[in-house]
Amino acid sequence: MMKHIVCFKLKDNSDENKNKTKEVLLSMKGNVPMMRDIQVGVDFLKSPRSYDIILQVELDDEKALDAYQEDPYHVNVVKAHMHEVMESSIALDYYLD
Template identity: 50%
Template sequence: MIKHIVLFKLKDSSPESVQLTTDVLRGLKGKVEQLRELEVGIDVVKSPRSYDIALVATFDSLEDLEGYQVHPEHKKVIEHMSQVRESQVAVDFEF
C-alpha cells in the first residue's frame, strides 16, 4: 500500500478560497478508480509554519499512484491547484 500526502499553502487563505479548494480536492473521490481512500483537511492551528490544506490518499500500489497522477480527473485538479497554490510539499511512502 502507498500513502500519498500533499500539503498546500494557498495564495489566498481566506475561508472561502480554502473551502473552494478543499471541495475541488474532495471531488476526486469516486472519480479515480485507483484511489482507495481520500482525506482532505483544513488546518486549524493557523501558525506561521502551517499549510492551509492537507490531502492524504491511499493506493494499493506504486503503479496505482502513477495511474492516478495521469488520470484526467486528477489533471483537472492540477489545473485548479496551479492557479491557487503558493507552494506545496509531498511525501509518498509504503506501509
C-alpha cells in the same frame, strides 16, 4: 498499500478559498478510480509555518500512483485548480506497514 500526502500553501488562505479547494480535492472520490481512500484537512491554527490544506490518498502501489498522476480528472480538474490557487506544496509517499 501506500499513502500519497501533499500539503499546500494557498495564495489566498481565506476560509472561503480553503473550503472551495477542499471540495475540489474531495471531488476526486468516485472520479479517480485507482484511489482507495481520500482525506482532506484544513488548517485552523494559521501559524506562519502552517500549510493550509493536507491531501491524503491511499493507493495500492507505485503503479497506481503513476496512474493517479496521469488520471484525466486529476490532471484536468484538480491539478489545474491547485496550480491556480497554490503558492507552494510539499509531498510524501510511503508504504503502510
